[in-house]
Amino acid sequence: MVELVRAGRSPEELAREFEPSAQSIRTWVRQADLDDGRRADGLTSAEKDELARLRREVKILREEKEIPAQGRGFLRTGDGSAEMRFRLIDAENDHHGVSLLARVLGVSRQGYYAWAARQRRGPSARARRDAELTEKIRAHHATSDGIYGAPRIHADLREIDGIRIGRKRVARLMRAAGLSGVTRRKGCRTTIADRRAAAASDLVKRQFTAEEPNRLWTADITYVPTGQGFLYLAVVLDVFSRRIVGWAMAEHMRTELVTDALAMAIHQRQPSAGVIHHSDKGGQYTSVAFGQRCAQAGVRLSTGRTGTCFDNAITESFFASLECELLDRRAFRTRPEAERAVFAYIEGFYNPRRRHSANGQLSPAEYERRQAIKDVHQDGYAAA
Incomplete structure (x- = not known):
């Protein structure tokens, strides 16, 4: 009742x-x-x-x-x-x-x-204010599906509600209300190198920065457990905003998986020639077919060392977020069910809404939007 x-x-x-x-x-x-x-x-x-x-x-x-x-x-x-x-x-x-x-x-x-x-x-003014803040915190925590911890809830309060309070106060109120963000699980190995293939050199050398979009992309593969077996996910991430610009899912890890993810990134972003595509030395990324597709699109290949997650840390970080915020909290009976959930996470939450610390707690889409506005203003000042 x-x-x-x-x-x-x-x-x-x-x-x-x-x-x-x-x-x-x-x-x-x-x-x-x-x-x-x-x-x-x-x-x-x-x-x-x-x-x-x-x-x-x-x-x-x-x-x-x-x-x-x-x-x-x-x-x-x-x-x-x-x-x-x-x-x-x-x-x-x-x-x-x-x-x-x-x-x-x-x-x-x-x-x-x-x-x-x-x-x-009656309760003091501060106690009443804490009660009001706790209700707003509960609402933002629920909107994030229980994912956000104090830093991102703090950013929500500032950006959405215009509330200026300390992060420690947010953390204290969340503890009192029994609210917390999600934590990450240990990773797994999906990189299988082809020792016979000639891999591209490392053009990035762990310098994961980009001054504008479509200058540096990183890519990798992860797996999603389901009741029908693994579903494999390949992504392409733009380092500038941490946005997932290309992705593909399949029940295999053949070269078509990473080629499809790259094709989506090229179709969506229309990059100029010279964009760097950085990955590990997995056999899919060092294959002839993948190299030919990159050459046709003017994409420069770059690969890090095998078995070293730090050489592709940006994409590994995205996968860690995906795992702790979605995969560790759900059990998927079928691959189509997992596909729908991953699609909703990437296109419905991560790209448009999830706050990212590297973007000053802005979502990838919002960060790109604000940067585009800033560039237009700067070009106007230069012309003047």
Whole structure:
């Protein structure tokens, strides 16, 4: 019932459809909101249970008609905070004197009155602000499908909501709300070198920077486990913005896989001659067919050393993000199911929306858009 109300159904509508009354449904929703931390104007179920236990113990003392000398220690150590004891006094002061309850519960009467005064004033301005920020943080965390940690949530708050707060405060509120980003898994080996093939020299030498788009592309292959066996993914990444400009998926790792990814990159970007394509020395990238396709398009080949992930660190970093943000969190029954999920991740999330630290927490598409605007302005100033 609670989930139906939260989904938009009214208590009155549900009462007509099911047996409980509308008021009962409202009561359930209110209690669920208290238990989930969505509101703080009442007691959670755990707090009510604790109050019930304390009331039973107070009743025992009352029935004995006197407070035993050791009464102040009747609560077990750590089993009732001062906050909980003050709540009990507040709930019971219509039936028993504050002095009696304070003495039984081992707290001071002055402490209770100070607590009660604070309750009347309500939460502080900072506490209210923290509650508001936590709701926004929850929303951005949910929008990222639970992927973002504090740095990217911090960027969302700044860019989307215009909220200027410290990253440490975001991290603190996320910890308090039980929210966290995803972490990465260990990689696997998909590079199988062809010792007979002549590989291109390393034109990059780990200098993964580009002043403009379509100057340096990196490429590699990874695998996606499914119930039907592995699905292989080849990508081409533009180092300038970390955008995936070409990709292909198949149930094999033959040369056609990387050729198709390259063809997509060329079709989408229409690069001028001289763009560098950097990869490892896998047999697919050192094959004659792949070399001929690159020569036809004016693409310069570059390869790093075999078995050294740092020579292709940019693409390895993308695969690590793909694995921890999608593959480690899903189980795919079929290859088509995995294909749809990978497509949605690349074209629906990573390229247009995922914030990238190398881009100043801008998505690859947004980074390219802003850089294009900046270049137009600079060209206008130069012409003037």
